Amino acid sequence: xxxxxxxxxxxxxxKFINREEEIQQILTLLKQSQPRVRAVVIDxxxxxxxxxxxxxxxxxxxxxxxxxxxxxxxxxxxPGENYRPEGEKAQANERFVREGEQxxxxxxxxxxxxxxxxxxxxxxxxxxxxxxIRRYVQSHVDDRFVLMLDSAYESDxxxxxxxxxxxxxxLLTLSNFxxxxxxRGRPYPWKVPYLIEAIRFGLGEFTVDQIKExxxxxxxxxxxxxxxIFDIGQGWPLFTEHLAHAKDRAEALDIAARIFFLVVPATxxxxxxxxxxxxxxxxxxxxxxxxxMVKTYEKGETLDGRTICKEMNETHLISWKxxxxxxxxxxxxxxxxxxxxxxxxxxxxxxxVAYRHFEKQYNEPSLKRFQSFFENRxxxxxxxxxxxxxxxxxxxxxxxxxxxx
Amino acid sequence: MEKLWLAHFNFRFDPFEHDEASRDPNLNRxxxxxxxxxxxxxxxxxxxxxxxxxxKTALRISTARxxxxxxxxxxxxxxxxHLSRYFEKSNFSTLDDHLQKxxxxxxxxxxxxxxxxxxxxxxxxxxxxxxxxxxxSTWIPNLDYYLxxxxxxxxxxxxxxxxxxxxxxxxxxxxxxxxxxxxxFEKRLSEEKLPISLSIQKIFERVTNWITNDLGFRAVYVxxxxxxxxxxxxxxPSFAAQSLFNLFASxxxxxxxxxxxxxxxxxxxxxxxxxxxxxQWPAFGQVNLKWDEAMLAELIRRRVYAATEGxxxxxxxxSALPSxxxxxxxxxxxxxxxxxxxxxxxxxxxxxxxxxWGRNPTVTKQIQIEDIEHAIAWYRNEQAHITKELASIAQG
Numbered sequence: 001x002x003x004x005x006x007x008x009x010x011x012x013x014x015k016f017i018n019r020e021e022e023i024q025q026i027l028t029l030l031k032q033s034q035p036r037v038r039a040v041v042i043d044x045x046x047x048x049x050x051x052x053x054x055x056x057x058x059x060x061x062x063x064x065x066x067x068x069x070x071x072x073x074x075x076x077x078x079p080g081e082n083y084r085p086e087g088e089k090a091q092a093n094e095r096f097v098r099e100g101e102q103x104x105x106x107x108x109x110x111x112x113x114x115x116x117x118x119x120x121x122x123x124x125x126x127x128x129x130x131x132x133i134r135r136y137v138q139s140h141v142d143d144r145f146v147l148m149l150d151s152a153y154e155s156d157x158x159x160x161x162x163x164x165x166x167x168x169x170x171l172l173t174l175s176n177f178x179x180x181x182x183x184r185g186r187p188y189p190w191k192v193p194y195l196i197e198a199i200r201f202g203l204g205e206f207t208v209d210q211i212k213e214x215x216x217x218x219x220x221x222x223x224x225x226x227x228x229i230f231d232i233g234q235g236w237p238l239f240t241e242h243l244a245h246a247k248d249r250a251e252a253l254d255i256a257a258r259i260f261f262l263v264v265p266a267t268x269x270x271x272x273x274x275x276x277x278x279x280x281x282x283x284x285x286x287x288x289x290x291x292x293m294v295k296t297y298e299k300g301e302t303l304d305g306r307t308i309c310k311e312m313n314e315t316h317l318i319s320w321k322x323x324x325x326x327x328x329x330x331x332x333x334x335x336x337x338x339x340x341x342x343x344x345x346x347x348x349x350x351x352x353v354a355y356r357h358f359e360k361q362y363n364e365p366s367l368k369r370f371q372s373f374f375e376n377r378x379x380x381x382x383x384x385x386x387x388x389x390x391x392x393x394x395x396x397x398x399x400x401x402x403x404x405x
Numbered sequence: 406m407e408k409l410w411l412a413h414f415n416f417r418f419d420p421f422e423h424d425e426a427s428r429d430p431n432l433n434r435x436x437x438x439x440x441x442x443x444x445x446x447x448x449x450x451x452x453x454x455x456x457x458x459x460x461k462t463a464l465r466i467s468t469a470r471x472x473x474x475x476x477x478x479x480x481x482x483x484x485x486x487h488l489s490r491y492f493e494k495s496n497f498s499t500l501d502d503h504l505q506k507x508x509x510x511x512x513x514x515x516x517x518x519x520x521x522x523x524x525x526x527x528x529x530x531x532x533x534x535x536x537x538x539x540x541x542s543t544w545i546p547n548l549d550y551y552l553x554x555x556x557x558x559x560x561x562x563x564x565x566x567x568x569x570x571x572x573x574x575x576x577x578x579x580x581x582x583x584x585x586x587x588x589x590f591e592k593r594l595s596e597e598k599l600p601i602s603l604s605i606q607k608i609f610e611r612v613t614n615w616i617t618n619d620l621g622f623r624a625v626y627v628x629x630x631x632x633x634x635x636x637x638x639x640x641x642p643s644f645a646a647q648s649l650f651n652l653f654a655s656x657x658x659x660x661x662x663x664x665x666x667x668x669x670x671x672x673x674x675x676x677x678x679x680x681x682x683x684x685q686w687p688a689f690g691q692v693n694l695k696w697d698e699a700m701l702a703e704l705i706r707r708r709v710y711a712a713t714e715g716x717x718x719x720x721x722x723x724s725a726l727p728s729x730x731x732x733x734x735x736x737x738x739x740x741x742x743x744x745x746x747x748x749x750x751x752x753x754x755x756x757x758x759x760x761x762w763g764r765n766p767t768v769t770k771q772i773q774i775e776d777i778e779h780a781i782a783w784y785r786n787e788q789a790h791i792t793k794e795l796a797s798i799a800q801g
Contacts, residue, residue, distance in 0.1 A: 191436075323719055
């Protein structure tokens with residue numbers, strides 16, 4: 001069956017809600033005369049609203065709420081072929097990369113220079129260009145210049161390294177030049193002191209009231225209650241619009257699960273989603289669990305755990321935390337509920353296998369010192385299975401699963 | 406020897422390879438202990454104390470490299486004042502003794518800065534260029550030799566490695582700009598030099614004025630290190646403090662001209678120095694570099710993270726340890742608490758892995774518990790006793 005495409009609305013200032021606190025924090029920073037810290041890093045999971053906030057700052061706030069600002073917005077990673085948060089029409093001082101496209105440093109500089117009355121000498125080098133920008137910014141001390149890099153962590157890190165080395169490290173030394181970076185997943189290890197010392201904040205989830213307001217502003221009436229939308233979408237604004245179209249909770253879970261994987265190239269989407277579903281019952285995992293769980297779910301050939309982890313990692317939907325890979329919270333919540341609701345047999349089977357995996361390790365003499373850890377894991381899966389109606393964990397067979405259904 | 410583990414574990418580079426900070430091009434990517442960095446980086450005179458192997462040099466190199474992120478810009482200008490460089494026939498009893506060496510160091514710093522970033526030199530006025538060349542050629546006698554290397558290789562790293570490794574930036578400048586700068590230097594070198602009759606104090610003032618006013622740097626950072634590499638000074642903390650007294654006593658007044666001295670000093674001289682510069686002591690930002698298990702574990706994790714481009718932040722990810730176990734903390738607990746020691750043990754773990762895997766290349770490409778146990782046993786038998794004393798100083 002062909003996958004139904006889900007499209008999200010592009011940014012619209014009339015539909016933007018919340019984030020007053022974050023906006024105020026940025027405006028306060030921009031209004032300071034000699035701020036010591038001039039970089040802001042905003043991180044958050046997919047769908048929390050980082051790109052909309054960047055667009056709102058660029059297209060609305062910097063035009064209406066503060067004077068003397070020149071700003072540029074570069075979105076360095078594409079959320080897939082079906083979503084253009086910037087809309088169809090290109091706007092000045094903005095550049096959103098398309099899927100599979102690589103932005104070059106030269107183009108980056110050209111966009112910045114295009115907006116400044118700078119005359120470059122013929123055959124200008126990279127250093128000449130950066131130097132010209134620097135001189136211009138330096139000579140306009142009463143103005144503010146803001147460079148926004150959206151989806152930076154998800155982008156090609158070699159581009160970030162070039163930006164950092166040739167542009168950011170240089171321009172951030174000027175007291176009227178600011179950088180705002182957004183990203184999800186693994187943070188880029190900056191070497192520029194101004195970015196190491198950046199102001200950092202995450203974006204919070206929407207409340208039930210904010211979801212309600214969002215529905216009103218989008219002009220949507222939904223079959224599901226606002227509370228259901230909040231419950232399934234976990235307050236992530238990206239979901240609201242889509243969940244409003246669902247005819248019931250089951251379909252809403254399908255939609256929510258699908259939205260996450262739209263960031264994955266279509267050619268590998270099915271496979272990657274399978275990996276995530278396989279591993280969603282686990283609190284965290286390593287390579288051996290990846291092999292085991294995917295094999296259990298797929299009922300097929302044994303895949304290399306390292307390859308599975310690497311491919312999952314490339315989606316930026318997992319991260320390394322406390323000695324293991326962890327699926328990002330909203331993704332895991334939704335997938336767990338999706339499996340419990342839509343694929344109950346698989347959910348039981350995966351939990352059974354996980355329980356037995358930890359039980360085996362618990363009984364392994366060479367791993368004796370980790371026994372309490374295994375015991376905790378066994379307890380967690382025992383609880384999940386008990387909730388699914390499975391009582392005897394040692395004889396968790398297909399028949400019993402049928403019975404539990 | 407080929408490092409098979411790099412490919413096996415998808416590392417882009419070996420983050421444990423370099424004991425000497427200047428050789429590590431990625432040093433600034435895995436900086437930990439931001440408090441210490443903030444002290445070194447802030448616009449105040451600063452004193453950073455630690456025992457040998459405690460990370461003074463790494464922090465000094467990181468500070469200098471941070472000055473060059475973004476190709477200069479409006480950054481501080483770093484001058485490495487490395488005492489052990491002036492070991493022979495030197496004394497440090499007067500301020501002028503120090504200034505003499507700092508001026509020499511600043512000539513090196515300027516020459517290498519122009520080599521890496523020729524535009525800084527080329528965009529200065531013609532008259533300043535003449536003065537700069539004259540100054541640099543006076544203090545670096547065999548300049549033509551270094552210019553020849555730059556012209557033929559376009560690699561300032563080669564020249565920095567010969568003059569002072571601390572300046573190596575692991576970068577290549579724009580070839581056409583470097584060629585232009587070299588031509589300017591060579592043209593002026595052939596001209597007759599004017600005699601200089603200024604006092605060392607005046608020369609120091611003039612050089613720092615060029616840097617902060619004419620070349621556009623917002624400050625000068627004089628990064629003093631190498632006290633413990635100097636036998637006379639290392640033997641007697643009191644003598645070392647006395648030798649540094651005149652320099653550090655002057656440091657607070659230099660801040661008016663945006664010159665900030667940063668001393669990366671052995672912990673043992675702290676009290677002796679404080680007793681001599683009681684009045685000026687509060688003007689210095691200060692930090693003691695101390696290492697504990699948690700920091701050492703973090704040091705390893707950061708390196709793994711940077712080298713795998715964030716894919717994972719622990720060797721546990723490529724080990725047979727149960728998920729959720731803290732391999733780094735286990736390694737950190739096994740060593741004497743110094744960064745160098747942690748790196749030594751990690752290298753041994755990887756060596757044990759490679760050796761075992763090499764005997765049977767069909768086995769899983771994972772670090773096994775036995776690799777870790779063998780490495781720790783090796784460390785305890787072969788290494789631990791050597792650095793035990795240093796480590797106890799590091800713990801304070």
